[in-house]
Amino acid sequence: MPRYAAVDIGSNSIRLLAAEVVSGMPRKTLASSRQVTRIGEGVFRTGRVSQSAIDLSCNVLAQMAADYKAAGVVGIRALGTSALRDAINQEEFLERASQALQAPIEVISGQEEARLIHLGVQSMWPHPEQRVLMIDIGGGSAELILSEKGRMTQAFSKQLGALRLTEAFLRNDPPSPLDLHRLEEYIEERIVDAVRRFGKAPYDRAIATSATAAAVICAVNNVPRAKRDSADRLKSSAPQVAKFYREISTRNLAARRKIPGIGPKRAEIIVPGVAMLLLALREFRLPKLYYSSAGMRDGIIADLAARGVGRELSELDAEQRRLMATMARRYAVSLPHARKVAALGHILFDSLQSLHALPPAYGKAIEAAAYLHDAGHYISDTRHHRHSYYLVENSDMPGFTERERHLIANLCRYHRKSAPNTAHSQFQGLDPEGRRAIALLTPLLRLADSLDRSNEQRVESLECETRAAEVIVRIRSAADVDLEQWAAETVGDLFREVYGRRLVIAKARQ
Numbered sequence: 001m002p003r004y005a006a007v008d009i010g011s012n013s014i015r016l017l018a019a020e021v022v023s024g025m026p027r028k029t030l031a032s033s034r035q036v037t038r039i040g041e042g043v044f045r046t047g048r049v050s051q052s053a054i055d056l057s058c059n060v061l062a063q064m065a066a067d068y069k070a071a072g073v074v075g076i077r078a079l080g081t082s083a084l085r086d087a088i089n090q091e092e093f094l095e096r097a098s099q100a101l102q103a104p105i106e107v108i109s110g111q112e113e114a115r116l117i118h119l120g121v122q123s124m125w126p127h128p129e130q131r132v133l134m135i136d137i138g139g140g141s142a143e144l145i146l147s148e149k150g151r152m153t154q155a156f157s158k159q160l161g162a163l164r165l166t167e168a169f170l171r172n173d174p175p176s177p178l179d180l181h182r183l184e185e186y187i188e189e190r191i192v193d194a195v196r197r198f199g200k201a202p203y204d205r206a207i208a209t210s211a212t213a214a215a216v217i218c219a220v221n222n223v224p225r226a227k228r229d230s231a232d233r234l235k236s237s238a239p240q241v242a243k244f245y246r247e248i249s250t251r252n253l254a255a256r257r258k259i260p261g262i263g264p265k266r267a268e269i270i271v272p273g274v275a276m277l278l279l280a281l282r283e284f285r286l287p288k289l290y291y292s293s294a295g296m297r298d299g300i301i302a303d304l305a306a307r308g309v310g311r312e313l314s315e316l317d318a319e320q321r322r323l324m325a326t327m328a329r330r331y332a333v334s335l336p337h338a339r340k341v342a343a344l345g346h347i348l349f350d351s352l353q354s355l356h357a358l359p360p361a362y363g364k365a366i367e368a369a370a371y372l373h374d375a376g377h378y379i380s381d382t383r384h385h386r387h388s389y390y391l392v393e394n395s396d397m398p399g400f401t402e403r404e405r406h407l408i409a410n411l412c413r414y415h416r417k418s419a420p421n422t423a424h425s426q427f428q429g430l431d432p433e434g435r436r437a438i439a440l441l442t443p444l445l446r447l448a449d450s451l452d453r454s455n456e457q458r459v460e461s462l463e464c465e466t467r468a469a470e471v472i473v474r475i476r477s478a479a480d481v482d483l484e485q486w487a488a489e490t491v492g493d494l495f496r497e498v499y500g501r502r503l504v505i506a507k508a509r510q
Contacts, residue, residue: 002310002353002360003030005068005076006300007061007101011040011083012139012163012269013211014057016064017297018071021305022354025466027124030071034211035060036265039093040083040140044167048089057093058100065102074310074360077300079116080107082140082161110157113296114143118152120299121207121292125233126150130204135280136295137212137273139163144194144280156194160187162212165272174252175271183272187279195283206286209295211266212273217291218261220244225261232293238281241289245274314349314363320399324371331375331391340457342370345448349441351464352471355499356440365404366441369411370448376412389413389426407434414442415449419494443495447503450487451475459484463508471501474508481507 005018018031037057042050049057068076078098084090084107098105108116117136127147134145142160146153169175169183208216214228220236236244248256249271256267281289304310316324328338345366349356376387392409400408410427414420420427420439427435451459458479465472473488475481488505495503 002075002305002350003071003073004301004304004309005031005071005073006297006304007064007068007076007078007103007105008296008300009039009057009078009080009084009097009105010138010140011038011043011081011161013037014060014064015297016067017301018068018073019301021301022351025354027301030073031067033064033067038139038163039087040161040163041167043083043087044140044164047087049083049087049093054093054096058096061097061100065100069102074313075304076103077304078103078105079113079296079300080105081113081296082110082138082157082159082164085109086140110141110143111155113141114145114155114157115152116296116299116303117143117209118145118147118155118299119302120294120296121209122147122150123302124294124298125207125292127205131201133198133203133206133284133286134209135206135213135277135289136209137162137276138210139269142276144191144198146198154194154197156191156197158190158194160190160276162269162273162276165276166269170271174250174255180249180271180275183275184279187276188283191280191283198284203284203286205290206281206284206288207290207292208277209292212270213277213289213291214293215262215266215270216241216244216274216277217289219259221261223261225263228261229293231291233290235288235290237288238278238286241274241278241281245271245278248274310360311350314360315346316364316367317399320364320368323397323399324368327395327397328371328375331372331378333372333374333377334455336457337452337455338371338374340452340459341373341445341448342367344451344459344462345370345445347462348444348448348464348473351462352444352466352499354466355471355501356444358437358440362407362437362441365407365411365437366445366448368400368404368408369415369441369445372408373412373415373445373449383417385413385416388415393426403431403434406430407437410434410438411441411445414438415445419497439498443491443498446494447473447488447491450491451484453484453487467501469501470504471495471499472504472506474506476508476510478510 003020008015013036015034020028039049039053128150132147136143138161140161141157144156217231217234220240223231257264349363375391376384379387389409397405422428458481459477461476463474485505492503
């Protein structure tokens with residue numbers, strides 16, 4: 001199953017998310033952590049990340065490296081944001097931090113940060129038709145994002161992060177009226193462009209992300225900080241946010257720390273963060289605000305999955321594919337049919353990973369077997385599946401290990417007729433993991449082969465939906481695929497025996 005990791009190196013904290021992404025299934029979180037490092041504190045004062053912040057960040061990133069490696073991810077993206085954009089010792093930080101994380105770290109623009117935040121929210125809480133304002137308040141910057149019909153149409157990244165504003169404006173504790181006046185005027189001045197550019201059309205929803213938004217929603221709704229995850233999609237009215245701002249802006253740090261829903265570190269920078277939210281509500285004329293726990297990390301995960309990062313681990317490389325094509329030609333196999341079965345087999349392997357739970361490398365075995373499952377016709381049409389096994393098992397296959405050759409040969413053997421059986425010597429000769437893999441892959445190869453029963457490549461693509469009691473495979477094609485649908489349905493008994501679910505073959509609506 002595709003597993004990815006995202007690391008967000010923000011001005012106030014560093015966050016890790018490792019997750020498993022399977023098409024058609026809810027995302028599964030494998031690891032998630034957050035550590036306050038305050039790298040922006042030194043940057044906003046002196047222009048440099050302090051040595052103590054670099055040391056702390058490297059320690060945190062080293063632990064995160066252990067966590068994402070334990071999760072077995074196939075792709076990782078680590079990003080630095082506002083503070084690192086400004087730091088004059090950016091290169092020193094990136095060199096040390098990349099070594100600690102054991103992965104490259106890139107510093108992104110405010111626009112890229114906004115894109116990923118938008119993608120993260122839409123991936124976890126889709127708004128495909130609505131006009132939505134998204135507000136993300138980080139430590140160094142705030143992103144104002146206009147989303148229309150699921151697309152980010154405009155975005156502004158402003159230096160209005162809670163930590164940056166605290167360093168710039170709050171000289172007293174509690175803040176003095178002059179501190180607050182200057183803070184509010186500065187925020188209003190910086191967001192006026194976004195208000196004008198986004199236009200006067202009403203918003204269907206306003207969504208705030210980030211730890212500041214979580215603290216506000218939790219405090220207003222009396223949600224304890226320990227149960228912050230339950231605040232996802234909760235809302236607060238504009239009057240509630242205004243009342244909360246009046247309360248916290250007159251309290252000192254010790255008193256702010258006692259407010260339920262606000263952590264001790266967040267209490268240090270909460271006042272400017274709430275000011276930013278309140279002024280955004282006022283300037284954009286929003287009656288209420290929803291909180292989304294999604295953010296940039298979720299956007300990174302969704303982006304990695306959409307780009308198919310790590311997909312190469314489950315696909316034959318160029319040399320292996322050339323070898324398969326050469327062998328197929330040698331045994332007079334129809335290459336168009338072989339390539340179509342390989343493509344459909346790969347879709348099934350990827351789409352049903354939540355069921356078979358096989359490592360990505362097994363996708364290569366089903367692709368290779370798709371090229372060679374009909375090779376046995378070269379010897380005889382009778383029992384050609386056994387001849388296919390013999391040819392593959394006794395072939396020289398550079399680029400494949402001996403174990404991989406055994407797996408491919410067995411898949412060819414079982415692409416028709418009897419199912420894998422421990423009474424068969426060639427199957428018994430595999431290691432336990434190999435036998436389990438063959439048992440799980442055999443129905444998928446048979447299904448892929450059946451979906452090109454006419455050998456005319458009528459099936460354009462597949463859509464798979466996994467339910468509790470059944471798996472629905474929808475065929476997308478402009479041609480008549482009745483023969484393919486009938487042939488695929490004959491795999492149903494074996495599929496149910498292996499996966500414990502009924503197999504439904506349907507034609508997708510055009």
